[in-house]
Amino acid sequence: MDIRAGISRRDSLKAGLMASATALLPGAAQAATGVRGGAMPETPVRWIDDAAPPLSLGxxxxxxWPRGVLRAGKPLSVQGADGTALPSQHWTLATWPDGSIKWTAxxxxxxxxxxxxxxxxxxKPAAPQAPVLVRELADRIEIQVGALRWSIGRxxxxxxxxxxxxGRTVVGPLTLVASVDSAPEGGTRxxxxxxxxxxxxxxxxxVRAVVKLTGIHEGQGxxxxxxxxxxxxxxxxxxxxxxxxxxxxxxxxxDFISGIGLTAAVPMAGAPHDRHVRLATADDGLFSEAVRPLTGLRRDPGKVVRAAQIAGKAVPMDAMAPGVAKLLDRIPTWGDFDLTQLSADGFAIAKRTQDGHAWVDSVAGSRSQGLGxxxxxxxxxxxATRYFWQRHPSQISIRDAESDMATLTAWLWSPDAKPMDMRSYRGVLGMEGYDAQNEGLDITYEDYxxxxxAATGVARTSELTLWACAATPSADTLAAMAQSNAVPPQLMVTPDRIHEAGVFGIWSLPDRSTPMKARIEDQNANLVDFYVGEVDRRRWYGFWNHGDIMHTYDFDRHVWRYDIGGFAWDNSELSPDLWFWTSVLRTGNAAAFRxxxxxTRHTGEVDVYHLGRFKxxxxxxxxQHWSDSSKQPRVSNAMYRRIFYYLTADERAGxxxxxxVTSDLALEHVEIGRKVPGAQRNPLPAGVIDLSFGTMWCSVASAWLTEWERTGDNKWRERLLNGMDSIGRxxxxxxxGSxxxxxxxxxxxGAGDKISISHLNxxxxxxxxxxxxxxxxxxPRYRTAWLxxxxxxxASPKEWKAKFDQPFGRRNLKEGHSRLTAYVARETGDRELAVRAWKEFLGGDAGLGxxxxxxxxxxxxxxxxxxIVEWPDVSTNAASQWxxxxxxxxxxxxDALADAAN
Structure with missing residues (x-):
């Protein structure tokens, strides 16, 4: 007799669900089966572009690391494929609750x-040939790297x-510069x-040294x-x-910012014809000229002379034709150069001899890599400025190159562009009161x-590289420098090894083992590729816009609804950040990573307030990224920064x-539900606010979780436990709901004796x-409450009514919420719930399908x-949740997919 005959299909599937859970999710089941701890796992690391770069800037x-595997103090080394230890250093980013290391950098x-x-x-890691040395002095911090010494101000x-x-000064000083106009046009600067x-x-x-400086810009008191x-x-x-x-x-x-940047003084040595200007153009191209050009003259200085100047080397004066040498002072010197990128599709280079004389157009092109x-x-x-053309208007300026001290400036906002206009794009339109404002929300989907x-309090982070060069680099070297800054190479642990560590909750590696799984995997890959491509097709660029995506598509105009209220910029609505980063975890895809x-660079800075009442x-x-009046922790959510932080150890994201961690305090004076009828009927005591569990508490809890594992400070663990325990009660x-x-x-x-379900929670x-x-x-009581x-x-209305004596209420986003059903199915091994989850997903209700x-x-x-390219019925809400x-x-x-698909 086949013993399987006595096992029901339900029991078989339940067993399969429980078995697969051990490998797929970090959870109590894994700890019980001994998956955690044990020997150090193999840890391969790859370049996300699948090849070593010509130049890495570090x-x-x-x-x-899986729980229990790595203890503090254990040395780690990075090796090449041949087993040779490379110079490296490492430090701890996060720990597990048992004190073992969770993340190292x-x-x-x-x-x-x-x-x-x-x-x-x-x-033990190998030591670098010339280690980075740091000296902290009273008035400066010195960093020595080989023969190069940086002196940084305190x-x-x-x-x-x-x-x-x-010992020869080649750069400095470098200062931060800005200008502010009193009006968008014709104001005082x-x-x-x-x-x-x-x-x-x-x-x-x-191997690496990091100095953090803080300060403020000052001018005219x-x-x-x-x-x-x-x-x-x-x-x-x-x-x-x-x-x-x-x-x-x-x-x-x-206040209309008309320029912001970094400017370095550069001592100039040698004759003007031995002073070299290099500006990166598109791809690996370079604009290469001298302050005093010796090519193209009526009199030929000689091939050797011309070749030396073009190569950026000193001109051999003894090889110069006498007829040219005696007339050098008659050749104009060009002291000022500008590379301006005022749009994503066009840059221009111009030069002039000196202030008070006309600019001469030199060359134009499409997208400069932003190096000077x-x-x-x-x-x-x-x-060099990263995202130079993507965050237009930007500029590289050289001034006074004919003098003893030139300046080299990277403008993050070009002073030749119109000033930033941070005012609201709209008028009040009679919406002084809540009733009218709710009517506006009803028609444009904008909470006003x-x-x-106000934009006051938003921020922007930019990335640059400054080189102190012992001599003029070759064209190939400069091209590599520009490329390595514009598209920085990045190492990443392989997806299977990250998954093996049991971090970041629920995800698995791509699985195309059945036709239906392959369809789902292919659609996810196609969706990611679609959004990556939309950035360029739709020109989602500009200083304040780059990095964000749009919310909803207008199929009549064949454009995203960039000008329609709450349908325009997405601002992390319904978690595209999590979707894209989880896709990166699974694949290590370079385009998706970048x-x-x-x-992340955008949504954590521009879409969040960093000072003021909304901090x-x-x-x-x-x-506009700040134009909607709804200010919420669901957007500032630390969950949207965690994966980037741990993959890169980026200090700014940290x-x-x-x-x-204290952002919940802002909700005491920023009442989110102020426009909801009856929201203020029962005033709460001082220090007590009404807080939703999902959009608010979970968003702030993600910051506490991150701080706890980064610092080991149990203050944040206790805060998490207090919230979890009290919800469970x-x-x-x-x-x-709240x-x-x-x-x-x-x-x-309170009693929590009323049911209130929001599709957003x-x-x-x-x-x-x-x-x-x-x-x-x-x-346990919180686990029960969440399950x-x-x-x-x-659940269906019929099932609901059989369980609860309260109204079923409105539901939405059934497709996206199928993963909640899947979660409880996995946790309980419930066959019907597992099949139901897949049917909810495949049904496409309030989703993408x-x-x-x-x-x-x-x-x-x-x-x-x-x-253009269109995806039928697309919206970023639907795509992210799908x-x-x-x-x-x-x-x-x-394993339940096959049953649901049949």
Whole structure:
């Protein structure tokens, strides 16, 4: 007799669900089966572009470790494929609750000849040939890398006091510069200079050193535009990586930023014909000229002379034709050069002899890589801005190259462009009161209230590289420098090794083992590719816009609804950040990685307030990134920064998440539900606010979780436990939707005896953060409350009525919420729920649906601005939730798909 005959289909599937769960999710089941702990796993690391770069400016990457495997103090090394230990240093980013290491960060030197494949292994790392040395002095911080010494200011205006190569000053001082106009056109321009208020050495080498500077811009008795600057030095490099962040703290109606940048003084040695200008053009092209050109003259100076100048070498005067040598002073010298990128599709280079004389157009092109160099065979400086053309209007300026001291400036906002206009794009239109404002919301989907659409408090982070060159680099070297800054190489642990560590909750590796799984995987890959491509097709560029994506498509106009209220910029609505980063975790795809990186750089800075009354909160989707009046933690959500932070150890992302640990306090004076009828009928005591569990508590809890694992400070663990325990004690737990919340203790209050289900409560990272919390913290009543919510959100009205004596209420986003059903199915091994989850997903209700093949359509002609691609019925809400549900359902209940699809 076949013993399987006595096993029901339900029992068989239940067993399969429970078995697959062990491999797919971090959870109590894994710990029980011994998956965690044990020997150190193999840890291969790859370049996301699948090949070693010609030049790396230094690498930093994160490595996750399974719980219990790695203890503090254990040395780690990075090896090449041949087993040779490379110079490296590492440090801890996060720990597990048992004290074992969860994430380490690893730094590698800069240089050429990088190994194509690497791995992290136990053992002592090799020392760099010339380690990075840091000296902290009273008035400066010195960083020595070989023959290069950087002197960094502790106070005053000189961010970098000087850079010396072999004792010869080749750069410095470098200052932060800005200007603010009093009107968008024809206003008075006030110059400002950055002043350092604090300087901290965050890391001392030997492979990498990091200095953090903070300060503010000053001018004509006024202070404005606070900044944070990080300077990174790597062994093997003749450069500093610069991460520049500033906050707009002005009055949008009065302060129009007309320039912001970094300017370096560059000592000039040698005759004007030995002074070289290099400006990066498109791809790997270079504009290469001398301050005093010797080519193209009426009299030929000689082939050797011409070749030397073109190559950036000293001109041999003894080889110069006498008829030219005696007339050198009659050749005009060109002291000023500008490379301006005023749009994503066009740059121009112009030069002039000196101030007071006309500019001469030199060359024009499409998209410059944003590098400029000025120097001589005795040394010089180069500076490059990442996202140079993507964040137009930008500019590289060289001034006074014919004098003893030139300046080289990287303008993050070009002074030749119109000033920034941070005012609201709209008028009040009679919407002074809540009734009219709700009518506006009803027609344009924009939440508007006068005074709640201010840009004051938003921020922007830019990345640059400054080189101190011992001589004028060759054309090939400059091209490699420009490319490595414009598209930085990046190392990443392989997806299977990251998954093996059990981090980031619910996800699995791509699985195309059945036709239906392949359809789902293909659609997810196509969707990611569609959005990556839309950035360029739709020109989602500009200083404040780059990195964000649009919310909803207008199929009549064949454009995204860029000008329609809440349908315009997405501002992290319904978690595209999580979807893209989870897709990166699964694939390691370079295009997706860089897309998600730009998204994180934008949404964590521009869409969030960093000072003022809205500090710590983000702005709901709108025509401008700050124009919607709904300010919420669901946008500032640390869940959207975590993956980027841990994969790259990016300090700025770490700052942003740390700033959010007290963001719940802002909700005491920023009432989110102010326009909802009856919201204020029962005033709460001081220090108590009404807090939703998903869009608010989970968003802030993600910051506490991150801070706890980064620092080990149990203050944040206790705050998490207080919230979880008190939700679990409510009569209806998570089904209550929200409850009064004590800001001091972090506990929810009241009976929780009313059910209030919102379709938004779980779609801003709630499932994802809860999967991690329930893996780390044992709070049985909270687990029960969360599983109840997962079970009943997508239940049918009939099932609901059989269980509860309260109204069923409105539901939405059934497709996206299928992953909640999948989660409880996995946790309980319930066959019916697993099949139900897949049917919810495949039904496509309030979602995107599963296409049969690639649905994208290419369109061109007079009906379209340019050739475009459309995805039928697309919206970013639907795409993000479909993508997350697809990934998580495949991780949670893969074996149930066949039954649901039949």
């Amino acid at each position: 690498q930093t990457f994160g490595v996750p 690893h730094a590698l030197p800069a240089g050429t000849g990088q190994p194509g494949a690497l791995r992290v292994v136990p053992g 106070s005053g205006n000189a961010i970098i006091q000087s850079a010396q190569q072999g 006030t110059p400002f200079t950055g002043r350092i208020t604090s300087a901290t050495v965050e890391q001392k080498g030997p 006024r202070q404005i535009l606070p900044f944070t600057l990080r300077l990174y030095a790597h062994a093997g490099g003749d450069h500093l990586r610069i991460v520049h962040s500033f906050i707009f703290d002005g009055d949008p109606a009065k 160099y000025i120097g001589s065979p005795q040394g010089g400086a180069a500076i 209230e006068p005074g709640w659409d 897309f998600a990186e730009a998204l 710590g909160l983000g702005t709901r989707h709108g025509v 700052d942003l998440m740390r700033d959010l 409510l009569k209806y737990g998570w089904l209550a 409850a009064p919340y004590d800001l001091k203790t972090g506990r929810f209050m 779980a779609v801003f990272g709630a499932l994802e953060v809860n999967a991690e919390l329930l893996d780390l913290l044992d709070v 109840d919510y997962c079970r009943w959100f997508n 599963l296409s049969n093949g690639d649905p994208r359509v290419a369109l061109k002609g007079p009906a379209y601005v340019r050739p 993508g997350l549900a697809a990934i998580e359902n495949l991780a949670l209940i893969p």
